[in-house]
Amino acid sequence: xxxxxxxxxxxxxxxGQNVTLSCEQNLNHDAMYWYRQxxxxxxRLIYYxxxxxxxxxxxxxxGYSVSREKKESFPLTVTSAQKNPTAFYLCASSIARTSxxxxxxxxxxxxxxxx
Amino acid sequence: xDQVTQSPEALRLQEGESSSLNCSYTVxGLRGLFWYRQxxxxxxEFLFTLYSAGEEKEKERLKATLTKKESFLHITAPKxxxxxxxxxxxxxxxxxxxxFGKGTSLLxxx
Numbered sequence: 001x002x003x004x005x006x007x008x009x010x011x012x013x014x015x016g017q018n019v020t021l022s023c024e025q026n027l028n029h030d031a032m033y034w035y036r037q038x039x040x041x042x043x044r045l046i047y048y049x050x051x052x053x054x055x056x057x058x059x060x061x062x063g064y065s066v067s068r069e070k071k072e073s074f075p076l077t078v079t080s081a082q083k084n085p086t087a088f089y090l091c092a093s094s095i096a097r098t099s100x101x102x103x104x105x106x107x108x109x110x111x112x113x114x115x
Numbered sequence: 116x117d118q119v120t121q122s123p124e125a126l127r128l129q130e131g132e133s134s135s136l137n138c139s140y141t142v143x144g145l146r147g148l149f150w151y152r153q154x155x156x157x158x159x160e161f162l163f164t165l166y167s168a169g170e171e172k173e174k175e176r177l178k179a180t181l182t183k184k185e186s187f188l189h190i191t192a193p194k195x196x197x198x199x200x201x202x203x204x205x206x207x208x209x210x211x212x213x214x215f216g217k218g219t220s221l222l223x224x225x
Contacts, residue, residue: 032213050211090158100121104213106158
């Protein structure tokens, strides 16, 4: 089945530790995205990538880093510089049509908590 | 600044009691208005895309409509399994990412 796989489902971070969230898709989509969701808030964009080896910061990129070495994979690292990392993290993918209006398909999410 | 605003924040309906959810947007040059359903602890599931004023789309008990400034998600004779958070989104200036509203949390009781 085609889709987006995020792992792990739950993740715990100790203070000062970097953690990496995995996102893999087999939809053959060029564009991939990372969003953060907090209770009572909409989804906020962290980073997005339109093509391999290229990515752009979203609205809340500080304290996060990404890489896009393969079309299928877009891992997100939550660094120790992110002081409030507790949230639900969602990965999405879409085709990369420049006229916009591209349907984004989401993974099941990773819930990150601080120990 | 592009904005997407949803109302109400929460809605409680009895089974069979029809209602509508609202999504207003201030995006210039709209290139699609998206509706998603999100169940607790899961990722959003795509429902509809609307591109032009007057457009309507239906799926089971849900019907989405679009005007020049807002979209409505009409729920006809809802069932308890329709309980979820419904999210509305519009493309950002980049054309790729989506600006999401905060969602409407719908609870349908038997």
